[in-house]
Amino acid sequence: MNLKIGLGLLVVVVLVEMSVWYVTTHARQVEKAYSSRIKSQALSLMDEGNSAAGRKDQDSAIICYTAAINLQGLSPEVTAKALINRGITEVALRRLDNALYDYSTVIGMPDASVGQMSTALLNRGCVYGEQEKFMEAATDFTRIIDMKDAPAETLTKAYFNRAQAYGELGDRDKEMADFAKAIELPDGAMEYVVKSLYFRGRLQNELALKMADFKRALDLSEACPDVPSDLKARILISRATIYADQNDLPAAIVDLTRVIEGGKASPEWIAGARLNRGQYYRKQGERHKAILDLQAVWSMMNIPRDISREAEKALDEMKAIGGRHYD
DSSP states (O other), X not given: OHHHHHHHHHHHHHHHHHHHXXXXXXXXXXXXXXXHHHHHHHHHHHHHHHHHHHTTOHHHHHHHHHHHHTSTTOOHHHHHHHHHHHHHHHHHTTOHHHHHHHHHHHHTOTTOOXXXXXXXXXXXHHHHHHTTOHHHHHHHHHHHHHSTTOOHHHHHHHHHHHHHHHHHTTOHHHHHHHHHHHHHOTTOXXXXXXXXXXXXXXHOSSHHHHHHHHHHXXXXXXXXXXXXXXXXXXXXXXXXXXXXXXXXXXXXXXXHHHHHHHOOSOHHHHHHHHHHHHHHHHHTTOHHHHHHHHHHHHTOSSSOHHHHHHHHHHHHHTTOGGGTTOO
């Protein structure tokens, strides 16, 4: 009798345990399926937001990112990603306080990844810089630099941007030191290595060091297609100005021709290069070439007005407006 009771109790215990296991397992499966569905829905909304942002439809992008952020049960990883994307879009709309809120929310998330935390700090620091809060900006960039395992690409940007902040704060030594760290960082973001070389070159007191930084920046930009064409144009125009100041006009013209014939820089940089080349041709007595360049600038659309006015002034001095006195 006792044996039967014991066996009966054992069966009941086993059945109860199996029921608990089933309920727990089923609940986990339901939770997993719900989380998967929410994540899929959030990623779909974010894709829509990214597409809208790509079309410059920032308002629609923000609606999509906000809808993703408001989903219940969204993982910290996806939430942080949506907040960062919304913050970037808010910056594009010049709603900087809204962007600061989104970046600060990510920074305050205990479960944010190192990559997302460093991105949010970098972006918030850049917004502080735009607001001329340079000490706050430097503090955010320092937090990235002090982080363990921050991505090398983000570290390069942090050093470069902190150098800029220190420059605005009047600390030239720290500015130069951070440019140097950005330049020498292994596996750094190449665009920011080139930028650091360019800006450090502009600050160098010795001409040889200045030209060495410009040359290294140009060599790296040739080897890396990701470096923006406008940055390369800017470096070439700056070096050409130095050549011209040293009365080496042929070398200056070579650099400016590289900008013009490259054809990838934006119109304002090409116009600046043609304006300067025209002026240098004029100094060399090559009137025909000077007029061709200056008239090309004068007829260009969508360039800064001061550049076209400078070209017009030079043409007027040469009595060549519109080709009326063209040799």
